[in-house]
Amino acid sequence: MTQPGFFDLLSFGPDGWAKALLAGAWMTILIALSGYTIGAVIGTFGAWAKISGGKTLRVAADAYTTVLRGIPDLLVIYLLYFGGSAAITSIGRLFGADGFISFPGFLAGALAVGITSGAQHTEVFRGAFKAVHRGEIEAAIACGMSRSLRFRRIIAPLTLRHALPGLGNVWQVVLKESALVSITGVVELLRQSQIGAGSTGLPFDFYLIAGLIYLAISTVSSIAMRQAERRFSRGVRRG
Amino acid sequence: MDWEFTQETFVSLVSALPLTLSLAATAITLGAILALALALARTSGILVLDWFARAYVFVFRGTPLLVQIFLIYYGLSQFPAVRHSIFWPVLRDAYWCAVMALSLNTAAYASEIIRGGLLSVPHGQVEAARACGMPRLMVFRRIVLPLAIRQALPGYGNEMISMIKATSLASIITIMEVTGVAARIISETYRAIEVFVVAGFIYLAINFLLTRLVQLVEFKLSPHLRQPENAAQMAIAGDAR
Numbered sequence: 001m002t003q004p005g006f007f008d009l010l011s012f013g014p015d016g017w018a019k020a021l022l023a024g025a026w027m028t029i030l031i032a033l034s035g036y037t038i039g040a041v042i043g044t045f046g047a048w049a050k051i052s053g054g055k056t057l058r059v060a061a062d063a064y065t066t067v068l069r070g071i072p073d074l075l076v077i078y079l080l081y082f083g084g085s086a087a088i089t090s091i092g093r094l095f096g097a098d099g100f101i102s103f104p105g106f107l108a109g110a111l112a113v114g115i116t117s118g119a120q121h122t123e124v125f126r127g128a129f130k131a132v133h134r135g136e137i138e139a140a141i142a143c144g145m146s147r148s149l150r151f152r153r154i155i156a157p158l159t160l161r162h163a164l165p166g167l168g169n170v171w172q173v174v175l176k177e178s179a180l181v182s183i184t185g186v187v188e189l190l191r192q193s194q195i196g197a198g199s200t201g202l203p204f205d206f207y208l209i210a211g212l213i214y215l216a217i218s219t220v221s222s223i224a225m226r227q228a229e230r231r232f233s234r235g236v237r238r239g
Numbered sequence: 240m241d242w243e244f245t246q247e248t249f250v251s252l253v254s255a256l257p258l259t260l261s262l263a264a265t266a267i268t269l270g271a272i273l274a275l276a277l278a279l280a281r282t283s284g285i286l287v288l289d290w291f292a293r294a295y296v297f298v299f300r301g302t303p304l305l306v307q308i309f310l311i312y313y314g315l316s317q318f319p320a321v322r323h324s325i326f327w328p329v330l331r332d333a334y335w336c337a338v339m340a341l342s343l344n345t346a347a348y349a350s351e352i353i354r355g356g357l358l359s360v361p362h363g364q365v366e367a368a369r370a371c372g373m374p375r376l377m378v379f380r381r382i383v384l385p386l387a388i389r390q391a392l393p394g395y396g397n398e399m400i401s402m403i404k405a406t407s408l409a410s411i412i413t414i415m416e417v418t419g420v421a422a423r424i425i426s427e428t429y430r431a432i433e434v435f436v437v438a439g440f441i442y443l444a445i446n447f448l449l450t451r452l453v454q455l456v457e458f459k460l461s462p463h464l465r466q467p468e469n470a471a472q473m474a475i476a477g478d479a480r
Contacts, residue, residue: 066443069400070400070404070439070442070447071404071438071439071442071443072405072406072407072408072418072442073407074407074410074411074418075418075435075438075439075442078418078421078422078425078435079431079432082425082426082429082431083432085429086429086430086431089429175303176302177303179303179306180303180305182305183411190303190305190306190309193306193309197313201317203309203310203313203316204310204313204314204315204317207306207309207310208310208314210306211298211302211310214302214306215297215298215301215302218301218302
């Protein structure tokens with residue numbers, strides 16, 4: 001048997017893995033996007049708790065960010081994947097189901113990525129809120145805006161503008177972290193490359209291709225982020 | 240929570256701690272040397288070196304660490320030339336592959352931190368040193384590097400913490416460090432929460448100590464920013480009056 005060349009692997013033909021790898025890349029993006037969204041929601045609440053929550057809420061949010069930034073992401077994935085499976089199995093037993101039920105890897109992965117990135121989101125949002133000028137909020141109060149109107153028209157857009165660079169960084173981290181979800185067996189980009197490496201005996205080629213695809217995704221998203229930053233700071237004078 | 244099980248888990252996880260620490264320490268040390276070289280290449284003004292360092296940082300920061308580990312551990316063995324070379328005993332060993340991937344990876348992040356430190360050294364300091372007649376190397380050793388290290392230290396502390404966290408990925412290529420042992424116990428017993436709490440506690444403890452250590456070094460390295468002790472006491476006495 002002759003081994004396929006590097007570019008044969010990238011073709012759509014019978015020897016080609018292009019279709020499978022693209023599907024994997026799509027799955028990677030889906031995991032990263034869902035994790036990122038979950039993280040953004042957690043981060044919004046976390047930042048709110050840290051800024052205007054009572055003492056209990058503040059302590060809880062501080063504990064959350066400290067813990068999640070101090071332990072490896074891989075542990076969180078293990079916790080949710082195995083812990084989730086154990087929980088589901090015992091729930092299943094209550095309803096008379098026998099044997100082991102495994103927690104869906106995608107859900108465990110997205111949740112784990114979301115929970116870890118939530119800690120970073122919290123800090124990004126909190127820092128961005130701090131950068132909003134008191135004067136803007138005072139002016140809004142002086143105009144007679146209600147709390148919700150103030151948040152919607154003044155605080156949220158300004159915070160978002162200051163948060164954009166930080167949000168871009170978090171996205172890059174989340175994208176790379178999504179590779180860890182491959183241990184749950186979800187066929188994302190890295191898992192697909194492992195499968196390809198196993199069945200062709202060409203691990204170097206496959207992991208190289210995977211690396212290039214990750215590089216492409218992160219490059220495209222950093223260009224998009226830069227565009228967004230430019231668009232949302234139209235009203236700011238630049239030196 | 241089952242106390243006996245928690246204790247057993249703690250004992251087996253702590254016995255894996257030396258491996259985690261040695262992975263992290265080796266990778267951070269090797270990575271720091273490489274990072275310094277990369278930062279110097281970036282600031283050298285020599286176009287080829289500059290672009291090499293840029294490309295290196297771009298590639299290693301743009302791809303997941305796990306892909307880099309797999310590329311070195313599984314990927315390199317694809318080539319017969321590697322398998323028959325004198326490096327094979329090293330490249331066959333999961334531990335050294337993990338160390339290599341971690342070092343190469345942290346070097347990319349740390350080089351940017353060090354570069355920031357190097358750029359922050361005020362020009363006047365260098366000029367003064369030159370005016371004193373110091374040769375280039377001595378200016379670098381006595382003036383630029385100490386100031387740059389002081390400036391880069393807080394950022395470098397964060398990078399060291401992420402390296403401690405990153406050693407957990409070595410468990411995926413069969414290395415039984417803390418996360419590896421934790422994963423084994425979880426998959427044997429399915430008691431994820433207890434094991435997670437114990438393992439998380441160990442990592443938090445390491446990172447807490449590391450943060451404190453960096454703060455201590457930072458304090459020692461910045462005597463010029465502190466008030467002299469007796470001056471501080473005098474100020475307090477003055478306030479009391």
